[in-house]
Amino acid sequence: MKTLFIATLLHFFLPKAYSQNDSIQISGRLKGLGNKSVWISFTDDAGLSRSYKANANNDAFALKVPRLPNPAIARFDVSISRTGTKNSNPAPKLDLFVFDRDISINGNALLVQFADVNGDEENNALAVYKQLVKKGEMRNYEIMQELFNEGKAASSANREVLMAEATAINRKLVNVKRDFVKTHPNAFASVFLLTRMENLYTAGDFISTWNSLSPRYKNHSIAEKIKAYIKKVSATPDGSDAIGFQKNDKDGRLINLADFKGKTVLLDFWGSWCGPCRASNPHLKALYTKYKTKGFEIIAIAQEQKKILEEARTAWLKAIEEDGLTYINILNNESIEKQNLVKDYNIIAFPTKILVSNEGKILLRITSSATDDIDRALEKIYGF
Numbered sequence: 001m002k003t004l005f006i007a008t009l010l011h012f013f014l015p016k017a018y019s020q021n022d023s024i025q026i027s028g029r030l031k032g033l034g035n036k037s038v039w040i041s042f043t044d045d046a047g048l049s050r051s052y053k054a055n056a057n058n059d060a061f062a063l064k065v066p067r068l069p070n071p072a073i074a075r076f077d078v079s080i081s082r083t084g085t086k087n088s089n090p091a092p093k094l095d096l097f098v099f100d101r102d103i104s105i106n107g108n109a110l111l112v113q114f115a116d117v118n119g120d121e122e123n124n125a126l127a128v129y130k131q132l133v134k135k136g137e138m139r140n141y142e143i144m145q146e147l148f149n150e151g152k153a154a155s156s157a158n159r160e161v162l163m164a165e166a167t168a169i170n171r172k173l174v175n176v177k178r179d180f181v182k183t184h185p186n187a188f189a190s191v192f193l194l195t196r197m198e199n200l201y202t203a204g205d206f207i208s209t210w211n212s213l214s215p216r217y218k219n220h221s222i223a224e225k226i227k228a229y230i231k232k233v234s235a236t237p238d239g240s241d242a243i244g245f246q247k248n249d250k251d252g253r254l255i256n257l258a259d260f261k262g263k264t265v266l267l268d269f270w271g272s273w274c275g276p277c278r279a280s281n282p283h284l285k286a287l288y289t290k291y292k293t294k295g296f297e298i299i300a301i302a303q304e305q306k307k308i309l310e311e312a313r314t315a316w317l318k319a320i321e322e323d324g325l326t327y328i329n330i331l332n333n334e335s336i337e338k339q340n341l342v343k344d345y346n347i348i349a350f351p352t353k354i355l356v357s358n359e360g361k362i363l364l365r366i367t368s369s370a371t372d373d374i375d376r377a378l379e380k381i382y383g384f
Contacts, residue, residue, distance in 0.1 A: 024064070024065060024099075024100065027060070027103075028105035030105070030108060031107070033061065034058070034080075035058070037053055037055050038054055039051060039053035039079075040076045066098075068098055068099055070220060071098070071122045071220075072098045076093060076096055077093045095126070096123055097126065097192075101119050101120035103123060113141075114138060137173070140166050170370065171371075174200050178201070181193055181213075185214045188217050190213055194209070203238070206230070207233075232348050233348075235346035242361065245339055245341055247341070250317060250320065250331070255299065257360075260297055261359065262295065264363075265297045266297070268298060268301065269341075269350060270303075271304055272316055272319030273304070287374070288326070299328045303347075351367070352366070352367045355374060355378075363377060
């Protein structure tokens with residue numbers, strides 16, 4: 001009878017104990033949350049999307065989620081207005097990882113993306129990163145809020161000042177982010193961040209940074225994005241011969257890349273439709289003015305979205321005139337059946353810039369204009 005009684009107790013209590021051991025608690029306090037709800041969503045190891053919701057009580061909340069054998073990227077959000085203004089501009093959600101230990105989240109509900117997260121070793125490593133970038137990212141958020149709330153009422157002068165400040169902050173944050181990844185090769189946070197940092201490295205530096213990480217999370221599902229990117233940009237590795245081409249420029253002159261041996265050439269893949277491309281043109285013009293007498297040339301290779309060639313050419317020429325581009329301009333759409341430079345160079349995003357040495361070798365490849373790698377490379381080549 002005693003044995004049967006113990007067996008019965010185990011029958012009722014063991015499943016409950018197992019359930020507790022198989023889950024973690026996410027809890028904390030967010031000022032201003034009140035009794036609103038919070039929720040978290042993520043994709044587990046099996047590829048299943050999961051979402052959990054809980055109601056808060058006087059700013060405090062708690063919810064249970066499954067314990068996972070590997071960290072999963074999660075998004076945490078609150079059902080509360082973020083701006084406190086007549087406009088509705090939702091702030092980013094809070095990034096964190098669901099893993100194998102309880103997690104605490106504390107901060108301000110109106111600024112939940114900056115809340116403090118602590119728990120397992122992977123969230124703690126991410127917390128270190130967030131502290132490093134917090135001041136700059138908070139200021140950038142304030143700038144974006146100010147611009148959004150002012151809307152069309154914002155003066156062009158004030159808009160330019162604020163955007164220049166945001167650009168300067170982002171430039172500084174690039175090195176902070178790179179340094180974190182470099183000094184935390186074992187952290188899941190480094191792999192997570194690299195999935196968002198392709199534009200913050202040259203292609204060669206991105207590959208070497210990935211190779212320097214430990215193998216701990218290199219087979220995680222999120223690493224597939226990194227591997228796919230590396231495979232694509234490896235079409236033009238540093239030190240390889242630039243892919244030759246012959247295309248007519250906007251004035252009908254035949255441009256042969258082989259004729260530029262002895263000059264450093266920047267290939268700028270862009271389009272009239274591409275905002276970031278157009279935004280980078282003033283800087284390219286400044287570089288061209290600075291170095292053109294020293295043997296520097298820019299060949300801008302446009303890919304237009306218009307299907308009809310004449311329409312593509314019209315949009316292209318209009319953008320060249322509006323932006324005052326005086327260096328060489330060619331249209332990839334023209335004679336694309338003979339040679340497609342976007343395909344040959346495996347261009348996966350615009351703008352993409354490829355710097356070619358005076359020997360016709362690829363020096364670096366960069367997507368977007370978030371770094372000063374091209375500037376530093378030219379300073380090294382020309383000495384100023």
